[in-house]
Amino acid sequence: MRLIIAITGASGVVYGKRLLEVLKEKNVETHLIVSRAGEQIIEHELDMTRSELEKLANYTYEENDLAAPLASGSFLTDGMVIIPCSTKTLAGIAHGYSENLILRAAEVSLKERRKLILVPRETPLNAVHLHNLLDLAIQGVIIIPAMPAFYHKPKNISELVDFVVGKVLDSLGIVHELFERYSKRL
Numbered sequence: 001m002r003l004i005i006a007i008t009g010a011s012g013v014v015y016g017k018r019l020l021e022v023l024k025e026k027n028v029e030t031h032l033i034v035s036r037a038g039e040q041i042i043e044h045e046l047d048m049t050r051s052e053l054e055k056l057a058n059y060t061y062e063e064n065d066l067a068a069p070l071a072s073g074s075f076l077t078d079g080m081v082i083i084p085c086s087t088k089t090l091a092g093i094a095h096g097y098s099e100n101l102i103l104r105a106a107e108v109s110l111k112e113r114r115k116l117i118l119v120p121r122e123t124p125l126n127a128v129h130l131h132n133l134l135d136l137a138i139q140g141v142i143i144i145p146a147m148p149a150f151y152h153k154p155k156n157i158s159e160l161v162d163f164v165v166g167k168v169l170d171s172l173g174i175v176h177e178l179f180e181r182y183s184k185r186l
């Protein structure tokens with residue numbers, strides 16, 4: 001399996017880091033693009049550098065490298081995950097404004113009808129955000145907001161993070177045990 005992973009400048013870059021860790025364990029080939037804003041938030045929230053985080057991926061790209069293979073539909077992938085996804089990147093995808101490699105790779109995923117998963121992180125959401133999310137959902141984009149559940153009784157932040165990452169893996173069809181599934185106990 002070959003996936004494109006993008007980390008943009010929303011809070012919650014830990015979700016992207018954890019997804020990369022799990023995909024590495026599962027020998028999934030990852031192509032990582034970190035936006036400039038994402039890089040700043042990695043340093044702020046994870047106390048690590050972008051290059052340290054990039055070691056988790058098989059291939060890495062600059063966001064302004066529009067000549068990278070990922071900019072072309074002829075580069076075959078099994079999907080793309082933007083985790084976390086800023087409202088700016090969401091808007092760019094919804095409106096076809098492909099000014100960087102993340103936006104162009106997402107546009108390619110849409111035009112080639114490949115799996116595209118967004119993990120938006122913003123609250124509260126305004127009408128522009130909601131319109132953009134709906135437009136993309138209608139096109140088949142999978143929207144997994146960074147909204148952990150609590151039915152698995154999380155004991156720490158890692159278990160909250162693993163819930164959201166587990167939902168992404170479910171959508172990709174990757175088997176995992178990152179959280180205990182809901183079962184009604186009478």
Ligand SMILES: Cc1cc2nc3c(=O)[nH]c(=O)nc-3n(C[C@H](O)[C@H](O)[C@H](O)COP(=O)(O)O)c2cc1C
Binds near residue numbers: 035
């Ligand atoms: C500390 C910090 C936290 C931010 N958190 C969010 C956020 O949670 N969601 C969001 O949509 N934008 C957030 N932003 C704003 C984005 O980083 C900004 O819109 C940026 O232009 C996004 O660019 P990108 O999509 O190319 O990464 C944050 C910015 C900073 C500096």
